[in-house]
Amino acid sequence: MNHPAYPASQAPRPPRRLASFELASVPGSERVALARVAQSVAGLNLPSGRLENLKTAVAEATMNAIEHGNGNRSDLTVDIEVFFSGTEITVAISDHGGRGDAGWIDGGEVPDLARKLRGEQGPRGWGLFLIRNMVDRLEVTASGERRTVWLAMRTQAPQAAGPGQEE
Amino acid sequence: MDEAPGLGVRKADGRTSVIDIKGDITAASEPALMAAYEEAARQRARRLVLNFSDLEYMNSGGIGMLVTMLVRANRQHQELAAYGLSHHYREIFELTRLDEAITIYDDERSALAG
Numbered sequence: 001m002n003h004p005a006y007p008a009s010q011a012p013r014p015p016r017r018l019a020s021f022e023l024a025s026v027p028g029s030e031r032v033a034l035a036r037v038a039q040s041v042a043g044l045n046l047p048s049g050r051l052e053n054l055k056t057a058v059a060e061a062t063m064n065a066i067e068h069g070n071g072n073r074s075d076l077t078v079d080i081e082v083f084f085s086g087t088e089i090t091v092a093i094s095d096h097g098g099r100g101d102a103g104w105i106d107g108g109e110v111p112d113l114a115r116k117l118r119g120e121q122g123p124r125g126w127g128l129f130l131i132r133n134m135v136d137r138l139e140v141t142a143s144g145e146r147r148t149v150w151l152a153m154r155t156q157a158p159q160a161a162g163p164g165q166e167e
Numbered sequence: 168m169d170e171a172p173g174l175g176v177r178k179a180d181g182r183t184s185v186i187d188i189k190g191d192i193t194a195a196s197e198p199a200l201m202a203a204y205e206e207a208a209r210q211r212a213r214r215l216v217l218n219f220s221d222l223e224y225m226n227s228g229g230i231g232m233l234v235t236m237l238v239r240a241n242r243q244h245q246e247l248a249a250y251g252l253s254h255h256y257r258e259i260f261e262l263t264r265l266d267e268a269i270t271i272y273d274d275e276r277s278a279l280a281g
Contacts, residue, residue: 063228113263113264113267113268117234117241124227125227130227130262
């Protein structure tokens, strides 16, 4: 598979590729994605809470790639790569649907449960909200037919600054 | 005890039914989840307690299903409660503010007493 260019903003130092695989754009591939990503980072001592968050973000981003990127076309793959920089895991999830604008990430309404319960928003639309809140950084790049979502997570949660400490 | 397909529904007392969720809750779970809701309504439940102890995976589509159920329950003046959520899914309930609309308990006993 062709690899997307690793964005400079995601690279504190040259990363090591831990895994690279493709999945068909079919329902259930998101479960395969989260299991394989979890397997690839198993040796990195990621705290369990952060691992669960990463798995959720990977599954949601893979579903987005299948449904919105590839338009549920089973002949189009979702390509997934996992990198490790020493302190940070980055997962790149690419679709090939030709919807190359990266602007979708800023679009859409923020889900609001109160508004949903009043019928002012539909009940769905939680995917991007979950992704944003599960990882430390989210970025989207686009090149030709390929759009890539980059999910970055430090292996340790940042410590809150205490007295005499700088953040 | 009548059971909705895929999800068990138990009448706990005169006003409370427990829906035992098993496996995955995703958008594909809508028929099973809504059938379970209907079964609880047939049992004349005023309180529906969702048992997540055997939940394996829930995604954004599943959260959407819970919101749909919540809208229906609110219309019928029914109360929703839950127990058995893992730490991760408790955090997701807090993040989405579902915990403000669905009271979360640690176990079935406290959920039924609530």
